[in-house]
Amino acid sequence: MNIVVLLRALRDPASFSVNRRAQKIFVHRDLHRLNPADHNALEAALALAGASAGGSVAALACGGEPAGEALYQARAMGAGRALWVKDEALQPADGAVVTRVVQQALARLGGADLVLLGADVLDADLAQVGPRLAAAQGWPFVEAGYRVRAAPASQGRLQVVLAKPGGYQAVEIGLPAVVSIAVDSNKPRYPSAPSIMRAYADLQALDVVSPAELGLDQAALAARVDRLGESFPPERTFGERLEGTLGDVVAQLAARLQR
Amino acid sequence: MDFTFSPQHAALRRMLRDFCQQELRPRAAQVDHTGQPDREILRWMGELGLFGVPFSQEYGGAGAGEIGYCILMEELNRVCPSTAAIIGAHIGIAAMSLYLDGSPALKRKYLPDLCAGRAIGAFGLTEPNAGSDAAAIQLRATLEGDAYFLDGQKMWITNGPIADLVMVLAVTDPALGAHGGATVFVVETNTAGFSAGKPEKKMGLHGSPTSVLNFDDVRVPKENVLGQVGLGFVTFMKTLDIGRVSLGAATLGGAEAALQASLRWVKARSQFGRPIANMQSIQFMLADMATEIEALRSLVYRTAWLVDTDRPFVKEAGMCKLLGSETASRCIDRALQIHGALGVSREFHIERGWRDARIGEIFEGTNEIQRIVIASELLQEIGVRIRP
Numbered sequence: 047m048n049i050v051v052l053l054r055a056l057r058d059p060a061s062f063s064v065n066r067r068a069q070k071i072f073v074h075r076d077l078h079r080l081n082p083a084d085h086n087a088l089e090a091a092l093a094l095a096g097a098s099a100g101g102s103v104a105a106l107a108c109g110g111e112p113a114g115e116a117l118y119q120a121r122a123m124g125a126g127r128a129l130w131v132k133d134e135a136l137q138p139a140d141g142a143v144v145t146r147v148v149q150q151a152l153a154r155l156g157g158a159d160l161v162l163l164g165a166d167v168l169d170a171d172l173a174q175v176g177p178r179l180a181a182a183q184g185w186p187f188v189e190a191g192y193r194v195r196a197a198p199a200s201q202g203r204l205q206v207v208l209a210k211p212g213g214y215q216a217v218e219i220g221l222p223a224v225v226s227i228a229v230d231s232n233k234p235r236y237p238s239a240p241s242i243m244r245a246y247a248d249l250q251a252l253d254v255v256s257p258a259e260l261g262l263d264q265a266a267l268a269a270r271v272d273r274l275g276e277s278f279p280p281e282r283t284f285g286e287r288l289e290g291t292l293g294d295v296v297a298q299l300a301a302r303l304q305r
Numbered sequence: 306m307d308f309t310f311s312p313q314h315a316a317l318r319r320m321l322r323d324f325c326q327q328e329l330r331p332r333a334a335q336v337d338h339t340g341q342p343d344r345e346i347l348r349w350m351g352e353l354g355l356f357g358v359p360f361s362q363e364y365g366g367a368g369a370g371e372i373g374y375c376i377l378m379e380e381l382n383r384v385c386p387s388t389a390a391i392i393g394a395h396i397g398i399a400a401m402s403l404y405l406d407g408s409p410a411l412k413r414k415y416l417p418d419l420c421a422g423r424a425i426g427a428f429g430l431t432e433p434n435a436g437s438d439a440a441a442i443q444l445r446a447t448l449e450g451d452a453y454f455l456d457g458q459k460m461w462i463t464n465g466p467i468a469d470l471v472m473v474l475a476v477t478d479p480a481l482g483a484h485g486g487a488t489v490f491v492v493e494t495n496t497a498g499f500s501a502g503k504p505e506k507k508m509g510l511h512g513s514p515t516s517v518l519n520f521d522d523v524r525v526p527k528e529n530v531l532g533q534v535g536l537g538f539v540t541f542m543k544t545l546d547i548g549r550v551s552l553g554a555a556t557l558g559g560a561e562a563a564l565q566a567s568l569r570w571v572k573a574r575s576q577f578g579r580p581i582a583n584m585q586s587i588q589f590m591l592a593d594m595a596t597e598i599e600a601l602r603s604l605v606y607r608t609a610w611l612v613d614t615d616r617p618f619v620k621e622a623g624m625c626k627l628l629g630s631e632t633a634s635r636c637i638d639r640a641l642q643i644h645g646a647l648g649v650s651r652e653f654h655i656e657r658g659w660r661d662a663r664i665g666e667i668f669e670g671t672n673e674i675q676r677i678v679i680a681s682e683l684l685q686e687i688g689v690r691i692r693p
């Protein structure tokens with residue numbers, strides 16, 4: 047099974063702060079990390095490939111240097127290949143553009159039986175790429191998978207377990223398919239120290255291409271969404287403190303709950 | 306000049322930071338309370354290649370050099386000084402002596418197991434009558450046929466009770482003594498006649514067992530001579546020189562942890578109607594900590610760079626250990642003061658940090674010995690030779 051996992055690097059939440067009064071983001075350090083749900087998708091991909099004979103994992107990311115770093119991390123964790131569509135402008139690109147890039151990149155990777163990606167993204171969280179890609183390819187899509195494994199009974203199909211309120215649901219899909227992976231659904235492995243050093247020492251660790259090399263022109267890369275600015279809702283105020291004797295407090299609480 | 310870490314060292318630090326914060330930190334208090342090293346986490350660290358970070362991949366290491374090793378020690382000591390001490394003795398002095406002076410055959414025999422954490426190493430120099438005066442060692446090694454027989458005692462040996470391999474300095478030629486008559490041996494601890502004593506009861510580093518090692522006619526094959534017969538003292542002194550750099554890195558992590566804890570607390574704790582961060586005396590302590598830490602960081606990583614680029618580093622290495630251990634002690638002491646009663650509570654980690662940090666001024670050469678090393682290097686630069 048050839049698995050392609052889509053990775054996205056984003057600003058480390060520890061590296062900036064949001065000042066709501068000034069309506070501004072202050073970046074303290076230039077620090078990025080892998081989107082947490084993508085980290086889980088990568089682990090799911092590596093575990094699935096490890097469990098199936100002849101399974102392979104290729105990691106794919108588009109954007110500037112942080113995307114490249116995410117791919118080195120994937121190689122160090124065990125992904126056999128990595129494709130970096132290198133273009134600074136792609137970082138904040140919208141779902142439609144990313145989908146086009148991914149489609150072309152999949153062709154370059156020689157196709158895929160399964161595409162995995164994080165179910166949500168910490169910064170934008172539009173959750174568009176998964177369904178858009180599936181629609182564009184004409185493949186099935188499952189959102190927020192908790193576990194993925196080869197379907198126990200039927201060859202060439204995949205079983206995806208979804209977390210539902212109060213329990214789990216298992217669905218089976220045919221391949222090729224796109225599955226987004228829920229955040230915290232697994233514990234990603236740590237890359238070993240030697241594998242980190244080896245990944246960076248390997249000059250062929252990443253296959254680096256420009257969007258143009260994938261046959262994408264400016265028109266294909268033009269964003270569909272205009273970014274007008276940022277707005278931060280005010281900080282939530284703390285709850286109310288009820289005062290008085292126990293009886294008073296209970297009565298007040300009951301009155302509020304009835305409202 | 307470029308003060309940035311290479312991408313691979315930055316990636317190594319990211320992994321170590323995550324591992325230490327998520328896996329090691331939650332176990333640090335337990336390791337201190339029970340005085341037991343956490344075997345499970347050590348095994349995991351072995352699988353991640355953390356027992357061989359500086360050594361070349363040819364021998365099973367990570368190939369991350371002295372800079373990578375300093376990053377490891379800084380991150381470990383930030384959360385669990387006991388575990389850092391285990392790794393520091395294992396990599397920084399035990400495996401390091403083999404890596405520096407061992408024959409290719411001896412390295413092939415033992416380094417892969419040491420790097421993978423399948424074998425834990427210890428460094429046996431100190432004896433009841435030889436502390437700072439390391440040249441006063443008495444443990445004897447006598448050649449009989451194709452093997453040496455070791456007789457005597459080592460003391461205060463980190464990892465003593467858990468070691469699989471001990472690098473031991475022994476007198477092979479009493480007429481010459483340590484200078485020219487001492488040799489390093491790699492001793493497998495399952496050899497008959499070897500025994501380790503009970504862990505010492507120390508003020509800190511409770512989870513890092515330190516003990517006496519007894520040698521009662523321990524047979525060591527000739528092939529297990531590390532380096533050249535008679536030149537063992539040089540091997541051990543060279544090893545300690547390098548070890549001081551990473552020890553400085555460890556103290557850096559300890560000092561940083563003290564500052565981070567203080568920064569959290571001054572914001573959280575209010576007295577006289579405002580966070581104590583508003584008090585100037587508190588601010589001055591924070592400023593002093595941050596300044597000393599920054600100076601230490603520059604010294605440590607510049608010295609690691611000297612090591613990795615084959616430049617002379619002995620004077621700077623002594624400075625790393627000296628400045629580092631004193632900075633860490635001062636920083637954790639200020640952190641304790643800032644935390645007030647919480648600082649001395651055994652339910653909180655500041656007290657543990659304070660106990661753990663103090664040992665840095667004693668082991669791997671007391672700070673008095675570091676001053677002697679630094680001074681002798683300084684004086685040598687103007688043509689004056691001194692003896693301790």
Ligand SMILES: Cc1cc2nc3c(=O)[nH]c(=O)nc-3n(C[C@H](O)[C@H](O)[C@H](O)COP(=O)(O)OP(=O)(O)OC[C@H]3O[C@@H](n4cnc5c(N)ncnc54)[C@H](O)[C@@H]3O)c2cc1C
Pocket residue numbers: 394427428429430431435436437438460461462463464507510515664667668669670671672673674693
């Ligand atoms: C937790 C711990 C772990 C250790 N691990 C190891 C290990 O793994 N392997 C190992 O071989 N050893 C180990 N040691 C031993 C350590 O290296 C020695 O304790 C250290 O070298 C000091 O020796 P000493 O304790 O005998 O002190 P002493 O040498 O007796 O010193 C006592 C005091 O006299 C001072 N002094 C001595 N000589 C001079 C001088 N010439 N000029 C000025 N002042 C001087 C010292 O600085 C000190 O203040 C460990 C010690 C501890 C506490």
